[in-house]
Each structure stands twice: as C-alpha cells, then as structure tokens.
Amino acid sequence: MIEAFRIPGAGRLKQAKTARFSFDGQAYAGVEGDTLASALLANGVHLVGRSFKYHRPRGFLSAGAEEPNALVQIERDAARKTPNVRATVQELYDGLTAQSQNRWPSLSFDVGAVNDIASPLFSAGFYYKTFMWPKSAWKNLYEPKIRAAAGLGVAPDQPDPDHYSARFAHCDVLVLGGGAAGIAAALAAAETGVRVMLADEQADFGGSLRFESGARIEGQDGFAWAQAAVAKLRAMDNVRVLSRTTAFGYYAQNFVGLVERIGDHLQKPGRDLPRERLWQVRAKRVVLATGAIERHMVFADNDRPGVMLASAARTYLNHYGVAVGKNVGVYTANDSAYAAAIDLKKAGVNVAAIVDLRDNPTGPVINEARALGMEVNFGRAVIRAGGKLRVSSMTVQPKNGGGERTIPVDAILMSAGWTPSVHLFSQSRGKVAFNDETKRFVPGTYAQDCISVGACNGTDGLMATIDEAYAAGTKAAKDVGAKAAKSTKPKIDASESWSRGMLGAAPGAGPGTTVKAFVDFQNDVTAKDIRQAVHEGMHSIEHVKRFTTNGMATDQGKTSNMHGLAIAAETLGKPIPQVGLTTFRAPYTPVTFGSIVGHARGELFDPTRKTAIQPWAEAHGAVFEDVGQWKRAWYFPKPGEDMHAAVDRECVTVRTTAGLFDASTLGKIEVVGPDAAKFMELLYTNPWEKLEPGRCRYGIMLREDGFIYDDGVVGRLAPDRFHVTTTTGGAPRVMNHMEDYFQTEFPHLNVWLTSITEQWAVIAVQGPKSREIIAPLVEGIDMSDEALPHMSVREGKICGVPTRLFRMSFTGERGFEVNVPADYGQAVWEALWAEGQKHGAGAYGTEAMHVLRAEKGYIIVGQDTDGTVTPNDAGLDWAVGKKKADFVGIRGMARPDLVAKGRKQLVGLKTKDPKVVLEEGAQIVGDPKQAIPMKMIGHVTSSYWSQNCGRSIALALVAGGRDRMGETLYVPMPDKVIEVEVTGMVFFDEKGERLNG
Amino acid sequence: MKKYSVFAIAREAMRGHKGWEAQWSSPEPKKEYDVIIVGAGGHGLATAYYLATVHGITNVAVLEKSWLGGGNTGRNTTIIRSNYLYDESAGIYDHALKLWDGLSQELNYNVMYSPRGVMMLAHNVHDIQVLKRHVHANRLNGIDNEWLTPEAAKEFCPPLNISRDARYPVVGAALQRRGGTARHDAVAWGYARGASARGVHIIQNCEVTGVKRAPNGAVTGVETTRGFIGAKKVGVVAAGHSSVIMNMAGVRMPLESYPLQALVSEPVKPVVPCVVMSNTVHAYISQSDKGELVIGAGTDQYVSYSQTGGLHILQHTLDAICEMFPIFTRMKMLRSWGGIVDVTPDRSPILAKTPVPGLYVNCGWGTGGFKATPGSGHVFAHTIARDDPHPINAPFTIDRFRTGRLIDEAAAAAVAH
Amino acid sequence: MAKAAAKKTAAVTPSAERRPALAGQELSATGVKLAVLPPAERISLRAPEASVAALSKALGVTLPRKPKTSVAKAGRTALWLGPDEWLVLDQAAKDPLADCAKVTALHSAVGISNRNVAIAVTGPAAAATINAGCPQDLSLDAFPVGAASRTILGKVEIVLLRTAADAFRVECWRSFSDYVFTFLSEAARDAAA
C-alpha cells in the first residue's frame, strides 16, 4: 500500500519498518514510530471521529495529548478493548486495530448527525429547559434516549487480562517535561550528583524540538541534541529517565503521580510486562517544564476535518514525514504558523495563502514566507471553512468586513498563539497571574518547592528557556544540599522565536453572529453558546463552564479554556483576570483505573486472613464465611447435608458429646506491667484488681460515650499479666483504643500492650466430653473442677507444646479454649480431633457457635448490639463495677437519654408457632393492624432454629423490653404477621448446670 | 420569570437564543433583610425558595462567598435515596424524595431527577443482617426497598461481578427503585431562578466575616466583604464552613470538616444503569447522562478546608470499583475533585434553632446532603419562618449530643452516603 | 516480671508437628529472589529508658536507642520499633524470653515467635520490589544496611530490616503472610525495570 502523503526524505522515521493496521475495517500501512494519527494522515485519512452532541465529522486537531477530536476505540483482542484513545498519542504497532466512535451506522454516514441540523434547538443549557412534560417521560423516554446518544466509546465487557504495576520512588529533583527546558534542568541537577528523575509523556524526548526545524544546540539539530542529552542522562547512576510517562497529578508536599505506558505501543507486550506502571514520587524539588499548547482560531466551521493546529501540521511533517494536505491554507494571529507554512512549502506542499489577522506584522519568518513566494494577507480573517467530511475551502474577508474570497484548500493550519501549560503548577496550589501584555496566565505565587521553566513559565525563545531551566536545575540541586558542579550549560546556536496571539472569537464569529465557531470541539461548544450562558446570568467562569460544558471533555479544555474565558470576559465587559480561571484538577490527561489500582486486584484487593487450622477445615469440607478479612469455617456439611442439617447436627453434637471449634480469629492482647490491673480497671467496666491470677472474667469495654464497644473473656495469668480477648472484627480498633488511653490519658501507668492474636491458635473444645478429650494430651495442669473451675486459666503443655488453657464456655456446656503457638495449631487440633473421635465429637463452625450461644442468651457485640446499646440495655449491668470512680464510658452512659425510660432492651423472643424462624433485622410492632408508617418498637438481632430446644429462638432489642415479659408482640412481614412472645434471653439450661455437666 | 417550554425553545432557536433572560438577578445588597441565608448551595437556595413560596417571606438575601452552587452541590455524586433505618432519618430523606419527584415541574427547570434505582450490596452475613434490617424498617415506614438475590442484582446491573470467587462476593442486595440521581448544577440553578423570580436577592462573591448580635444576644445581621447587612433572622447553611460561621456567632459546634473526593471517568455508552453502593467494599458508582462513570471516594482522615485530598484515597476507591466491576480497569479517570464535608458525631445533620435568638443552623450532612436538598430546604424554611422546627426536623437538634438522643445511622452499621 | 510466661515445665519433646506458614516457599525473578525464612525466636520487648542497660546485658545485644536502627550480635538482632519498643529476633534458637525473665528492671517481654513470618527479599532489585508497596525511601542513604522500621506494604503492616545493600528481611503477621508473599511475587515480576 502506498502512503500517498508520506514525503520521501522528510521526518525522522526513514529507516523504520512497515506496520500494518486497520481503521474501521479498512487496512492501511504505516511505519514503526508513527502514531495512529500520523499513519492515517500518511494515508490521506482525516475523518476519524464524530463530536459528542452534534455528531459532526471530525479530524485531527493536534499531534499530542491535547487532542479533542480524534478519539478511537483500540481493540487488541476481545478482552482488551480501550475506548476514547487519542489517535495522536497512540503509537502504531503492526496489527493495530482501531475503530471510530459515536457514529452509526458509519463514520461518513452518521444518523446522529441530524443533531447538527437540529442544532439550533440544542443550544447551551437546553436540557434544563425541556423534557419535563409529562412528568414520567424524563425517566422513561427522554433520559434513555439522551444516554444512548451520549458517551463516545464503549466500555470493555470482559475482565482485563493485563496487569498494572506500581512503584513508590524518591528523588531530589523531579523534572516534569522533557523538552529543551526539562532536559537542560535535568542536566544541571544531575551533574551535581543528586538523585534526578526526568519524565516526558512522549515516546521521544524533545518536546517542541520535534517540530522546530530552526533550533540548533551544541552544533546539532535541536532534536538530535535532545536525544544525545537524554542518552547521557540515562547513563548516569543518579538519574532515572521515564519516557511515555505522564505526570497526571501534583499532590501535597511534592508528591507527584505519574503513569508510565509500557505495553500499549508494543505489538506483543508479553505476559510479564505490565501494561502501565504507576510512579508515586516524593521529590524534594520539582522542576516544571511542561511547555505550552497552541490554540486554534475560533471561526465558523473551524472543526472541519483538515483544519488543524499549525504546530501539529509541522510535527507531522518534521517528525513523521507526513504532509497533512497538498494545498493548505494558513490562518494565524501570530508568527509560529509561518514556520509551519515555510516547512511545508519547502517540502513541496502548496500553500494557497497565509491569512494573518494582524495588521502589519514584521519579522524574519514573514519575510521568508514572502521570499518563498507564498501569498500573505494581513488584516484579514478566515470567516468560514468549506466542506463537510473534509475541509475544501476557506473564505477570507478583511477583518473589519468587506468582500469575501473563497480559496480552495485541503487543510487549514491555524494558530491563535500559545497557552502555557500551568496545569501541574496550578494543581500544586500555586496561584497563576495574568500577564496582560502577552494575554496569558503564568505561574505567580508558588505553594510548594517547585519552579516553572520555559514555555510553561511564559518564557519565550530557546536561549532564554535554556538559561532559565539550567539555572533552575542548578538551584534545585543546591537547595537539597548538592555541591556546585562544573557547568556544561548547552550552547544555543539558533532558535525560533515566539510571539503573541489572540484570545476569543475571530472576526465573523463575534457577538451577534450565529455561526458555529467551535471553542470546545469535543463537547460542541461554540462562541455563541458561551455568550448565551453569560446572557442567562452565568457570570462566574465556573458557571459558564458547567452551563456550556466548555472544557469538560476528555481533553479538559487544553485548547478551549482560554478562548472560552476571553469570550465570557468580553461578553461581561470585564477584564479576563476578574472573570478568573477555572480550577485545574488532576489528572492532567485521563489515566486508567488499572494504573491507579496497580497490584490491588483479585486476591491482592484485600488480604485474606486464614488461621493455622484453616487447611484442616478446608480438607474437611468446611464452607467458609467472610468475617472482616478472615475466612472462617461456617459449617461442615456431610455428604447430602444442607446448611440447616449440618448446623443442627453440629449443635446437637456439642451438647451431647463435644465439639471442636477454631476460635483463633478472636483478638488477643497481652497486657503486662505492674499497673496492668489498674489499666484494666480504666478500660473495662468491670473490676479487675481483685481478680485472682489464674481466674478469668467476662469484660465489657465502652467508648467514652457510654455505648458498648467490645467484649471478651480476660484471663489473669499473673499479678502483672492479663491475657485479654476481643471480638474478631474488633481486634485492631480495640488495640488502638487501648493504646490511645495508655499513651495519652494514663501515661503514668506502668503497663504495655502487645497484640498476640496471631501468636496463639485457639481451639475451643465444648461439651460434656470436653475434659475427657483434652485431659490425655495435657501435662502440668490439674484438670479437676476444683483445680480448674469454670472461668479459670492455666499455663502448661498440650501435646508437648506450651498452652494457655482456658476453662470457659461460649456454649453453656463444660468448655475449654486451648491456646497453642500458632505454628502448632493444626497439629494440636488434629490430636484433639483424634481424641474427640473416640467420644463421637465433631467440628462445628461459626453458625453453630452462633446458635449455641444464642440458646444461652450470650450476646455478640456488633450483632445484638450496634453502637447505640449501653450495658444496661444489653442486660449487662452486673458487669459494671458500681464502686468504680472511673472507667472509659462512665460519664457518657450517665447522660439523660442513656438512662431514660423506654430504651430498647435486649430480650428473648419466642414465636407463637415454634416452627417459624424470624428473620434477623425484622421489625417488631405492638399493633399489627396500624396503618403505615407503623410505630416500630424494636427489631430482631439474632434468630435461629434451635434443634436443641426443638423450636426457633430469637434475641431482640425492644423498647422497654424487660418490662414486657410474657407480652405478645408482632413482626409484620410482607406476606404475614408473626406473633411473638417476649421472654428472657436464656432458652436452654436456664440454671446453667451444664457448665459443670 | 419567563417560562421554559418546548415553545420557548423553538422560539429562541429561530432567533439564535438571544431572547433568554438571566436566570437570576445580581442585585446590590440592601441594608437589611427579614432573613439572611448564609450559603448559596442547594440547601440554602432551596430554603430561600420555600421561604418565598411556602411562607411568603421574600425579603430574603442569600449570601455566597463564591459562586452559587459551587460548594458541595457542584462537587457531588448526586445520589438520591431515602432507605434510611431510623424513623427520623427516613422521615426527612423521604420527605425530600417526594419533593424530588415533581421538582422539575415545580421549578420549571429540568433537574433531571432520575429514579433509576439505588442498589446497596451485601457481601457477608453481617451485611445481610444490616441491610435486611433496613428493608424491614423501610417497608413499615412506607419506603420502598426490596431484597434481591445476587442473580437479581446482576440482572438489574449487568456489569456487576457476582462471581463466588470474588474477594468479597455479592451475597445479596437491597434495592430502592425510587432512588437515583439528579443533575447537581440544575438543582442549584433551578432553586436560584425560582427564588430570584420571587424577589429573593442572591448575592454572590459576598463572604460573611462576622455575625452581629444585640445586647440581648439576638442576631442583628452579618458583616460581609461587602459591608454590614442587617437581618432579623440568619440561617446558616454553609456546609463545610458551618463551624466557621457559627463561631462568629459564639456557638461552638459538634462538627468536623473533612475532604471528600470524587471522580468521573471518560464518557462511554450506557453501561451502569443504576446506582450501586457497597459499604463493605467501600465504593459507590453511577453513570451520568453524559456517559461518565461517577464515583465517590471516602473522606481523608484529617480536618481540612483545602478542597484537595490524597491520591491514596482515590486508589482505595478505584480498587473497590474494580473489585465490583473488574471490566473497568481499562476505563480512564477524567477528572477528580475534592469538597469539604461537615460531619457530626452521629453522622446525622443538625437542622435546628440555636441558643442564639434569630440564628438557625442547617449543617452536618456529611457525605450525604445532596439527596436531602429539597426536604432540607423545605423544613428549614419552616423552622426559620415559624421560629419553630417542622415535626420532620424536630429530632435533628443541636443538643442531642448532650442528652445522648443520637440518630446514629452509621453506628447501626451502615455508612451513610 | 514476666514470670508466668517464662514458667518452665519439664522439657518434653513436642508430639505435635510444627507447621509454619508458607514453609519453604521461594520465588525467583529477574533481579530478585524471595524466600520464606525458617522459624525464629521473637519477642516484643517494651521497657523504659532506665531498664535498657539491664535488658541489653541479659539479652547479650545492646538495644538500639536510635530510631530506624538495629543491632545484631551472634544470631540475635534487636530492632528499634519505637522509643520504648524493640523486636528481638533470635535465629540461633535461643529463647530471648527466658533471658528477659531474669531481669528485675521494669519491662514487658511477650513471646511472638509464632506471630510473625519472615520473608527474605534479596538481589539488586530487592528495594524496587518492596517499593512496589512500601512508601518509604529505601535508598542506601535513607535506609542503610541495618536500618529497621515498621511500615506499610500494600495494604498491610510489615517490619522491614535491611540486612545487606541488596537484601531485606520482611516480617509480617502470620495471617498476612500469604498476602505479603503474593504481593512481593507480583512486584518481583516488574522490579528489574
């Protein structure tokens, strides 16, 4: 295939290999090093997209990240579809497949383009004024249609097989932007030996040197110098150079987020390469060398494919060797477009005319253009572009009116001037200042340790840029403590100059006109839309932006913001700085969710915590439930059993013989020190001073506001040592809560806290046969009821390993909790299991544990309490030390509403029909016949089928519950009302005889 | 006020849209008003609107330090729902929801209230208990909220990952079909237009710098960057800045202000048809009519008025989004931003009279104020006009922390968004 | 102090098998190797300044007082974790808990040998591997050989000890070891960049 627009001898891709690709099903060939844009242009393709609202045909505006129009869908394979890719950034690889977006049935014939014809209706803010009748139609009719029409590309529909990587990095000097300024700054800093990072979003360093044919540095072409300088930097140990890397966000304290694109430009990235890598860099100093972006001219139908920025046309020619047309027109308000015209002309492209809005500009480029025989028109405007799918002409008129002349062209190169890229500076919370003379916002007041250099700082000309950047790099290094190095400041031999331009609508698109002169291409915002917004009272630039959506497209207004602001200011009759600039927000250019997420996907989304005994449970068919980050064995179904059958069996087994339960996830804290008991007195409601070593107590912890925060059994191992247990989910926050009081409120106490949750595996052995199962394996502990009564703890050995053996029960049966060092947990479990088998014991999971404790009315903090429950509400007043002068929560729980009558209290519920199991969370009412909204007096917190009781049981929080014993209440369900009786909380073995049974 | 209609649009289309009038006027402040509202966000503007329309009080100024609708209203993920647990919360949010339905017609301004459904996911047994408690309480309060199986949840939201292999599999969901979204800017603008048309002065770029009180303690007006403005009553509706304004009046508040971030993706064709929220995985998402995925992040951990937040907060949010929707890793974040949310100890708002005569406060909405906008404005207008709270906002007192009569939705184990 | 925990019973050979988490797991990638280390004795030691000398003597290793440092001697390493907190590691199977039990000066010694799992990360890309999820500056200037710190790796807490210019010991809690090893394995794939 012949690339009709590739100019032999032009550009820098001369040796490159051919790369085949397809666009909308049509096969093309480009060369390696092309972007998709340059390759399409080499093939003469300009029409690549449709706009958001009017579905107008669009081509390439730019050759870079600021591109608003040329967004395509790239499909590597079925699972690797990427919407909204800028063709001007996507590098070509052999086999690339791209599709246009937001058109149906095809790009050249798009039904949605009726919007363009009807566009007079679709003015700015039009949605707010209509689609309101009839009321239901918004949801049922209008919104679905609008949603379907909006939205550019298509989201992927399969999980992404690519992976994304991440790295934290630190450096002394971070240089953002790898044009002449950035390279110079990086060289200056790097020579001093400090740690330097240099990043640029392009594949090749050089920035504007990619197109500035007039720059010569150190005796070489500017671009060649840039490559040599970067090669030198790459070779230095103290420098990291990142290409294809966009600094997207500048956060507090010189923390910068960058995304490096690694796989998207490769034909076969390979499985080991991440698609992208997120760099989170903390830099002592940041040098911003982010350059400037050319603006378009705002005139009628300036969006026709083939109408583009002059610098883009120049980049396509000088870097890629591609001519954007054969007969181009130029429309400018500054000098830089002349250089483009000159380069194209020299490459053999006919320049039909240069139209310059300025009256009598002078300068070498103008002379050169004339000398090359180009027609140069001053004081004239292009008032209209002709053509539809491709520009075919430009209509020229004296800028103050007069005769029109239409000139046939196949491309228009335009330049309204350059906008410094102050995005990152502004994100750093620096304040920009408006330079009235040059009509641009430049960095004003700095908020962080950074400095802007070159074009983004409003510095014109290569000489001044290099001086400034080199000095900035030197100073940044010095600021972080570097010694001075020998200067090797690059020498500039030749440079191009910059000049000003204009802001706002060009003649023919000014106030009073109704033409479509686009300010924001992608969102179809025209100059008249902005004027209309102002007329409708949108006087703040933020209002104008939101009302018109100017600057809110995927390019985030890189080319449109300044024009929009200028038009708004003109309409308001205010100077630009008084109207203000919209806020620059991260990201600078869109970044993938994947790059932000990095490794945190799948199993690395969140840790999965498993106990030492988990492998045994897995091998024995346990079904697991998520409890916080833990996986806990929920129940152990035997073949043919469903959950209910398994749980019923497990519950009965525990009460008839014994059961083994993995309680390892319970939080455990060792409280050590001579003041340990004093500390416990302050942190728990209970008294602790008099608890004998070797004994245990159930403790309740409150927050300062008086509500239950956590609970657990605490064993006193020695006068100065407590083994505290917490709930599974509460462990980290309880530890933090205790540390907080220990460190900041009670620092005079000699006590320390150590988390031992993971030191000990915990095996609960519960049931009448529990002692028989454990005893044979234990050494050094007298297991008799006299020596080891309920609620006591001993240290000794089990299976030859150290144990902290608790005699305690969460089932109401005789019970033990065997703590062993975690690495031995599974082996000791297996030994106990073997012993248990002799007695017909079984394993039980968390569900049976819940049922068994509910049969006894033991509460679960977080299920039967919810952060609004006091000890009294839960019937736990007995656990509050009445004689204590202080403990956390003592004052909070005395507040008027916490001691008021009628509070919700924890009670038992029995359904009138014992077979009916209530739903947890179901609401309770006194009068089931009342109309909705009903007066709810409580809710069910726990509810189970109890095989041991032969009926359902439930716990509930009920207003004034303890005064309602025996009362009938009602649980209205969608299909029926369930009658319940209020009861005590203990459903099984009310006298508690089985603890020693 | 010229009415918006299809005919008006057709007429304006014929003449280049030059006939539209300003949606609100920009008057100079008068010396004194009957009521001053501090803060021209959605809640403040709605208050002014209902003062005028319901209570006939039109000598009202709404003072805004920046541009109207530019605070949390304009930095919003716009989720609307009323499936709250407690009667007090359900009361005020459902009052709002009823006003949302019909608000476009009431204001003659399309606020694009879209009852596309809000689905809250359960990932474990505890979530099921909590969400079912909501479902049951809502039903008996007359608020729609239904329980869905994972399969039904996926049917309602096809891109949702309900694989059992997910780190936190979806085990069920609660769906409020009347929940949804609205267009945030339109809410502020619609109320501003309606209030302005009835004589309310909306005064932008006018920052309150002091609250003046008479010797008897009652408010007499406010000092501003545009001079002193007298008022018989002052309603503070300043969101993240409520503490700051209330301090000027000598009232210390149980509030802390945190950065809250949100982000949108690039626009894509419709893919997420409803609002999906998960408290366990910590994320919520919807898709705007423009096609952007709208994603709310959590708050940063420290008090801040900087309107920025840390990148790691967005990371945690997107981790969660990609866990629920693994197909979205190739989507791109287009824009992120930060707001300032004022949070009370029980995460419920304060909408009340204050110890200072003539001073009223509406604050503490935390991360969830947008959905309440019409209801909040409606009952706050009542509170100011009558000097007595509406029954709906009567529980949301300023002294409930002293008494302990909290409305703690978060403690009841669901994070309020 | 600390008598209860150190109480000696007659030495009995455990009949139960020790099964450390991730025992023997390894991974090799360009520039970096991961290896789960064998069990070690560990205590969490807390003490005021006045007790440091006595404890150092008993332990046979001088407890470091400078933040982010460690001191190693004869298979025993003391890592400064906080102003009154040390992690004492013993890889020579000598129980530091027993040594501390003899000290009468005020302190808290708690055995945590089974609480932690250690993973060695070695090779020229070791620091880059850890920096995939650890936000600290791991350059040799900022984190020299011997430096030790509690910090973050991805979504969990670790204790990091630099044992050589290109070698680190990563300690984490037992139940997080799966996550940490998987995280480091993922990171190792990309660490040579």
Place this chain on the structure above:
Amino acid sequence: MLLIRCPYCEEERPELEFRNAGEAHIARSANIAGESDDDFEKFFFIRSNPKGIIYERWRHMHGCARFFNAVRDTVTDKFIMTYKAGEPKPAKLPGASK
C-alpha cells in the same frame, strides 16, 4: 499523601503510616464521673474545627506506634510543627509573625 514528621522517629514519613486521632489538647477530666452534661458534651463532642491552624493528634500507627501532636494549617494542609504527646501546646509557632 501528606508527609508527616514523627517526633519520635525524628524524620518525615508518608501519611500511609499514620492515623489521625482528632483534636489535641482536650483534657479528660480526672473526675470525669462528676462532670456536668454540658462539660461532658464539650469534652467529647464539641470541636474547634478551625479553618487555619489546628492542633491535632496523630498516631504513627504503622511506624513507632506513638501518638503525638501536630500543628497544621487546615487551608493548605501544611504542617507547622509536630511534638511529642504530653508536651504542652506551643506558646509560639515557628515562623509566626506575632
């Protein structure tokens, strides 16, 4: 992500290692049980929430695990200084003009 100087570790560390712990210098009464409802409300619920200089507590949760105090500007999020728990509120801030 903020960079916070831990007064115990004597260096700046990334925010990921820290947890904010609310306003500083709010003393818990030695006789808290005897406090009035108003005083308890002030102690536990009322907060300064300043726009500007805040005195706040942080814990170097995943570092030395110590709680400490910081002075920060809530408008810029810049730290002015940090100091150890128990040290008095600084009478004069570094860089303060008055």
